[in-house]
Amino acid sequence: MSKELIRLSDCFMKFDDDVILDHINLYINDKEFLTLLGPSGCGKTTTLRIIGGFQKPTSGDVFFDGVRINDVPPHKRKVNTVFQKYALFTHMNIFENVAFGLRISKVPEAELRERVEEALALVNLAGYGKRSVNSLSGGHRPCHCQPPPGTPAGRTAGCAGSQAA
Numbered sequence: 735m736s737k738e739l740i741r742l743s744d745c746f747m748k749f750d751d752d753v754i755l756d757h758i759n760l761y762i763n764d765k766e767f768l769t770l771l772g773p774s775g776c777g778k779t780t781t782l783r784i785i786g787g788f789q790k791p792t793s794g795d796v797f798f799d800g801v802r803i804n805d806v807p808p809h810k811r812k813v814n815t816v817f818q819k820y821a822l823f824t825h826m827n828i829f830e831n832v833a834f835g836l837r838i839s840k841v842p843e844a845e846l847r848e849r850v851e852e853a854l855a856l857v858n859l860a861g862y863g864k865r866s867v868n869s870l871s872g873g874h875r876p877c878h879c880q881p882p883p884g885t886p887a888g889r890t891a892g893c894a895g896s897q898a899a
Contacts, residue, residue: 736763738800740785740813745794747780754780755791767856787811822867828854829863 740762747755755777762768770778783789784796787808796803798812814835823831832853836846854860 736765738762739764739766739798741795741797742781742784742791743795743797745781745784745791745796747777747784747789748792755784757794785813824867826867827863828859828865828867831867832863 738761740760742758742760744757744759745755746753746757754775758777758781760781770781772778780789784791787803787806787810790804803811823834826834829850832850833846836849841849850863851860854863
């Protein structure tokens, strides 16, 4: 049985008079791949921004490995979220885009290659590593997620799955 990795507990988010998240509860297990799908404005990006620490919920809690992380800044959270189009390095191929954070963290090359190949296979992009990111179709572009430094391969979370995300 997989261990619970991320939990949003009773998260409520309101912008002015608009309720964006209405007391949601979300549980993501270790090594689980999650895609958020829905119409524009339904809260996909807000949910990911809360998990990533870029927004605080109006109320509710965010947990990582059982520890409340509401006040932990994005750069100290053990989760990375890369949204479609906004963060793809067009001068790098698909493999190098996925490997970017691991290279910054000085992950040994053999481990890096293994983790990137595993991540590409996880999102059905095995064999696409040498391709340009510009060659990806809209369906292949939703996001590239990678484990952050110091976490096992497969600890990925949150991929907004539509152009509106």
